[in-house]
Amino acid sequence: MTISNQSKVLTTDNMNPLIKNVEYAVRGRLAIRAEEIRTDIEQGAKYPFDKVVNCNIGNPQQLNQAPITFFRQVASLCDNPDLLKKEHRSLVSQLYPTDALERAETLLHSIGSVGAYSHSQGVPHIRNTVAQFIKERDGYSADPNHIYLTQGASAGVQTLLSMLTENEHSGIMIPIPQYPLYSATLSLYGATPVHYYLDESTGWSLDIKQLTQVVTQARKQGTDVRALVIINPGNPTGQCLEADNLQDIISFCYKERLVLLADEVYQTNIYEPEKRPFISFKKALMDHPDAEVREGLELVSFHSISKGMIGECGRRGGYFECVNLDQGIMDQIYKMASVSLCPNLHGQILVDLMCNPPRFGEPSYDSYTAEIKTIYDSLRRRSKKLQDCFNNLEGVSCQPAQGAMYLFPQVTLSNKVVQEAKKANIAPDAYYSHAMLEATGVCVVPGSGFGQKDNTWHFRSTFLPEEHLFDKFCSDLEKFHHQFLKDHRD
Numbered sequence: 001m002t003i004s005n006q007s008k009v010l011t012t013d014n015m016n017p018l019i020k021n022v023e024y025a026v027r028g029r030l031a032i033r034a035e036e037i038r039t040d041i042e043q044g045a046k047y048p049f050d051k052v053v054n055c056n057i058g059n060p061q062q063l064n065q066a067p068i069t070f071f072r073q074v075a076s077l078c079d080n081p082d083l084l085k086k087e088h089r090s091l092v093s094q095l096y097p098t099d100a101l102e103r104a105e106t107l108l109h110s111i112g113s114v115g116a117y118s119h120s121q122g123v124p125h126i127r128n129t130v131a132q133f134i135k136e137r138d139g140y141s142a143d144p145n146h147i148y149l150t151q152g153a154s155a156g157v158q159t160l161l162s163m164l165t166e167n168e169h170s171g172i173m174i175p176i177p178q179y180p181l182y183s184a185t186l187s188l189y190g191a192t193p194v195h196y197y198l199d200e201s202t203g204w205s206l207d208i209k210q211l212t213q214v215v216t217q218a219r220k221q222g223t224d225v226r227a228l229v230i231i232n233p234g235n236p237t238g239q240c241l242e243a244d245n246l247q248d249i250i251s252f253c254y255k256e257r258l259v260l261l262a263d264e265v266y267q268t269n270i271y272e273p274e275k276r277p278f279i280s281f282k283k284a285l286m287d288h289p290d291a292e293v294r295e296g297l298e299l300v301s302f303h304s305i306s307k308g309m310i311g312e313c314g315r316r317g318g319y320f321e322c323v324n325l326d327q328g329i330m331d332q333i334y335k336m337a338s339v340s341l342c343p344n345l346h347g348q349i350l351v352d353l354m355c356n357p358p359r360f361g362e363p364s365y366d367s368y369t370a371e372i373k374t375i376y377d378s379l380r381r382r383s384k385k386l387q388d389c390f391n392n393l394e395g396v397s398c399q400p401a402q403g404a405m406y407l408f409p410q411v412t413l414s415n416k417v418v419q420e421a422k423k424a425n426i427a428p429d430a431y432y433s434h435a436m437l438e439a440t441g442v443c444v445v446p447g448s449g450f451g452q453k454d455n456t457w458h459f460r461s462t463f464l465p466e467e468h469l470f471d472k473f474c475s476d477l478e479k480f481h482h483q484f485l486k487d488h489r490d
């Protein structure tokens, strides 16, 4: 018998069943179909549009957002240290500002080579930078030994969810709608997601009374609820929590003996700073009036280089800060970080730059702040433009994006759509999103991929397409929606 006729050793019948349960809609069926169309177009196939627009993922540089010049200057010098040699200085200093040269030298002095493994928690110098950033942001110190640099925030989140999962009864409270890293990871570990619902009618606000009802009910049903996940600003919903909400959540977690996981990767994507400034859970905890809570609540906060105005998603950088965790747990986290040896150095360097950008008076300060402001102002305009576009569509209502990079409009779909979707064995909002992709090339994510209240349908779109293309982007969506409703009237 030739090898090719033998049955496979590994098949989907005998693989890890937990992996089969994992779903991640941000790069699910719709995104896969979008890639097929992109390949088709590259090979000359004709579609009613000339390119695919990926609005399914918060990946700014995929949609031509420029990287921050100073960050790339330092990163390129760290990658090619020969450029720092004295014999090249007269030529190189014509291309690189002195503060970029100095920052690269400082980083390489602490890193050695970007090709070498670093400390498993991340380069100590960079963790000191993160601690200083946290102190300047919150007004409270941070311990570099309680900070872990990670392969994006995703890796940090998965580490903590893994630590929290003792068995299938281990319950983690996650928001609905939620960013599916959480539901996917809990499926992978076999833990129990405990859903709490954000209220769309009040701008996706979070109701403490509901949290209490949810945790009480889950525990009655035998779930060992042990953590609460908060995404602030929210993904896909974009809401920003107010100060008293943060305090209530902290008191709730302490009272209900829950570890608080604060996903704060969009902390600089704040579009109504005068109304809803970003307040970290670290600051809120340190501001809490009760010392017992301040010293007792176990908090882990996550940040990333993928968001903000930086968008360095592909370099895979981020960190998490642990507060009040048991020393034995800290030792276990360190052990697991060691198993993965270390986070990549390109991501670590970007964390240093994100947390310690050029300061006032330094040569790159003006250009850096101008680049950041240009990106910020454009994101703010685009979020409003797209929200207005959605709200002008028949049967669509869209809350504003107070933060993050997404809008999550609710779309009213006819019974005909519901029936057609059932025939296609997909959710009605997935049916709508597929039709949008095939008609316009715009790839969004169905609301069913994030969770939503029963009998409501949504989709999530980023507002990342380049601003000069926005008028056409919005008019294409309007045309599609009008025709879709016409074709699917009851």
Ligand SMILES: Cc1ncc(COP(=O)(O)O)c(CN[C@@H]2CONC2=O)c1O
Pocket (backbone or CB within 6 Å): 026, 056, 057, 058, 059, 151, 152, 153, 154, 155, 179, 181, 231, 235, 263, 265, 303, 304, 305, 306, 313, 317, 318
């Ligand atoms: C709330 C939230 N947490 C963590 C992450 C992970 O980020 P990194 O691992 O890149 O640091 C993302 C990424 N946002 C995904 C990716 O793009 N669109 C999304 O919804 C996110 O939205």
